[in-house]
Amino acid sequence: MSGDPMKANLWTDADVYISTNLSATLPADANSAFGVDWKLVGLLDGDEGFPESRDEDTDDKFAWGGILVRTSRQHFKLTKSFTALEDNDTTYSLLWPGSSPTQIVVPRPAKVKIAFETREGEKVRRLSSALYAEVALDGDHGENESDLESMTFAATIFPTSGGVLFDRQTTPVIESIDVSPATKSLTVGQIGALTATATFDDSSTQDVTAYASWTTSASSKAVVTGGYVTGVAAGSATITATYLGETDTCAVTVS
Numbered sequence: 001m002s003g004d005p006m007k008a009n010l011w012t013d014a015d016v017y018i019s020t021n022l023s024a025t026l027p028a029d030a031n032s033a034f035g036v037d038w039k040l041v042g043l044l045d046g047d048e049g050f051p052e053s054r055d056e057d058t059d060d061k062f063a064w065g066g067i068l069v070r071t072s073r074q075h076f077k078l079t080k081s082f083t084a085l086e087d088n089d090t091t092y093s094l095l096w097p098g099s100s101p102t103q104i105v106v107p108r109p110a111k112v113k114i115a116f117e118t119r120e121g122e123k124v125r126r127l128s129s130a131l132y133a134e135v136a137l138d139g140d141h142g143e144n145e146s147d148l149e150s151m152t153f154a155a156t157i158f159p160t161s162g163g164v165l166f167d168r169q170t171t172p173v174i175e176s177i178d179v180s181p182a183t184k185s186l187t188v189g190q191i192g193a194l195t196a197t198a199t200f201d202d203s204s205t206q207d208v209t210a211y212a213s214w215t216t217s218a219s220s221k222a223v224v225t226g227g228y229v230t231g232v233a234a235g236s237a238t239i240t241a242t243y244l245g246e247t248d249t250c251a252v253t254v255s
Contacts, residue, residue, distance in 0.1 A: 005245070007173065011118040011125075014050070016041040016082050018090055019113040022132050026115075030124040030169040038115065041094075042086030045150060050116055053079040053154075078165055080116065080127075081138055083152045094135045094153055109134040114155050126169040131160045172200030177208065179241045179248040186222065186231035186254050194227045194250050196241040212243040222252045231255075 017038040024037035034040075055077040061070040084091045092099075097110045112135060115128040138154035159165045177198045184192050196212040199205050209227040216224050221235035229239055231254035239250045 009118075009120060009123075009125075011120050013119045014044055014046070015117045016044065016084075017115040017117070018094070018135070019115075020093075020110065022111060022113055024113050026128055026167060027126075027169070030126055030171045034115070038113075039090045041082070041084050041090050042088050043084070045083035045085055048081075048083040048152065050118075051081045053081075055079075076159075078157045078159075079154050080157060081152060081154045082116070083150050085148055085150050087149060091151055095137060095141065095151055107136070109136045111158075114157075122171060123173075124169075124171045127166040128169070129155075129157055130164040130167050131158050133157050172202040172204055174198050174244045174246055175201050177212070177241060177243050177246045177248050179239070179250045181250065183251045183253070184229065186229065186252060188231045188233060188254060190231050192229045192231075192252075194224075194229060194239060194241070196227065196243060196248070198243055198246070208243045209241075212241040215240045215242070221254055 017034050017040055019037045019039065021037045025035055027034055055075075056073055057075040059072045060068055061072065063069045084094075095107075096104050097107050099105050099107075111132040113129050114133040114135065115126055117124065117126045119125075133155040135153050135155045138152045141151050143149050157165050177196050180195050180197070184194070186192050194209070195207065196209045197205055198208045212227070214224045214227060216222055216229075216237050216239055218235065218237035219232070221231075221233055222237040222239065223230050223232060224239050227241070229250075229252055231252075234254055236254070237252050239252055240247055241249075
């Protein structure tokens with residue numbers, strides 16, 4: 001089987017954030033929390049997820065002989081949906097925009113900033129509206145005694161003048177690790193230190209020595225714990241570090 005399983009996503013948790021401040025500041029990166037301008041929608045229906053709909057008018061142009069030579073495209077529209085399971089101030093403001101706690105008025109969706117966040121362990125992906133969105137109830141809403149009250153909302157995403165729909169933030173994905181030094185010579189009983197450095201797809205690096213899994217090919221010659229190698233008997237062993245599916249080795253010689 002070809003491919004990289006580490007790049008297959010199964011998002012196990014998610015959140016939606018709303019801000020009525022169209023100038024709300026985005027978090028510095030995917031590991032930073034949202035600020036006070038952002039309100040959490042609350043519990044979401046994971047089975048429904050975040051369905052995305054793209055609508056666009058297309059017109060195919062044909063030359064004599066029925067040959068397709070051009071397709072014109074215009075009126076692009078992106079809608080992203082989510083189903084909320086909480087009855088709170090944020091969902092109420094989306095369900096009945098412009099209403100008060102004591103009066104419900106005809107809804108007129110307001111312009112808001114919206115952010116979708118999905119998570120799997122330490123991996124985070126965020127999409128935040130670059131300009132603004134209008135959020136409206138998608139379908140029916142009601143209460144009954146056998147099912148959780150739920151509200152499915154459709155967020156129409158309005159692009160910037162440059163066509164930007166979302167600002168995207170993700171935690172960096174590991175590309176490789178490097179064990180240094182690549183070779184090491186020890187005497188029996190001597191302890192030597194190895195370092196494992198991870199390189200990510202944003203070109204950043206991190207010392208993962210303490211987080212990597214370390215193994216030896218010949219424990220009768222050399223053993224390893226947390227990146228520290230101890231010579232046991234004369235001979236050689238290959239020390240391997242593994243982190244998030246990536247591996248690298250060091251050739252150890254004991255004399």
